[in-house]
Amino acid sequence: MLNGSLITAISDKVYLNKIIENDIRPVDSAKIENNNFVFKGIVDHPERFALTFENSSSATILIIENTNFEIVLDPNEPNEPIIKGSELNTKLEEYKLASKTIFKKIDYLFPKFQKARLENDVENLNEIGKELKKIETEFTDFSFDFVKKNSGSYVAAMVLSDQLKSATIDTIRISAAYKKLSEAVKKSPDAQLIATALSLN
Numbered sequence: 001m002l003n004g005s006l007i008t009a010i011s012d013k014v015y016l017n018k019i020i021e022n023d024i025r026p027v028d029s030a031k032i033e034n035n036n037f038v039f040k041g042i043v044d045h046p047e048r049f050a051l052t053f054e055n056s057s058s059a060t061i062l063i064i065e066n067t068n069f070e071i072v073l074d075p076n077e078p079n080e081p082i083i084k085g086s087e088l089n090t091k092l093e094e095y096k097l098a099s100k101t102i103f104k105k106i107d108y109l110f111p112k113f114q115k116a117r118l119e120n121d122v123e124n125l126n127e128i129g130k131e132l133k134k135i136e137t138e139f140t141d142f143s144f145d146f147v148k149k150n151s152g153s154y155v156a157a158m159v160l161s162d163q164l165k166s167a168t169i170d171t172i173r174i175s176a177a178y179k180k181l182s183e184a185v186k187k188s189p190d191a192q193l194i195a196t197a198l199s200l201n
Helices: 087-118 122-149 154-165 171-179 189-197
Strands: 002-006 013-020 023-031 036-039 047-053 059-064 069-073 082-084
Touching (some): 023 047, 047 154, 047 189, 059 069, 059 087, 082 087, 087 122, 087 154, 122 154, 122 171, 154 189
Antiparallel strands (some): 002 036, 013 023, 013 047, 047 059, 069 082
């Protein structure tokens, strides 16, 4: 069961949406009363869903699992929910926070990149390009290391399936990481997506 509460009013209705590739499909809805809502039900396997609201473009991604947990949402910060009582959402948040630390390095480089582009400084642009490539590699390595260390967690399959959306897909590395996932995790929708994409079934 998911108990939700909103810091400020946003709508009278909330939708639980299944994420299917780049699309979302509503599978359930709930009335929002006194800024609170409840979703009840079970899922075959934990997976990511999106919460959306009637008459609003706000959306929040979270993992739905078969446990009682809570989510507190600020409609102005839909990407920063406070989730309590869900081990998988805590693990996903841990991954996201570490990822943000890596990507902050890009924020530092961006003004330098703009300046070099304005001045048409080819040499500097090449150096910045190399730095950006290093950050990208650091993030990829971190993601695969996370999957390896958490092979028994459904979050590992989610992180690994996101590698299929990379600009350059390392099928050999994804395949090797997939094989190390636990048998239970391999039955999850994200793991099945990997297996289908790489013909591992």
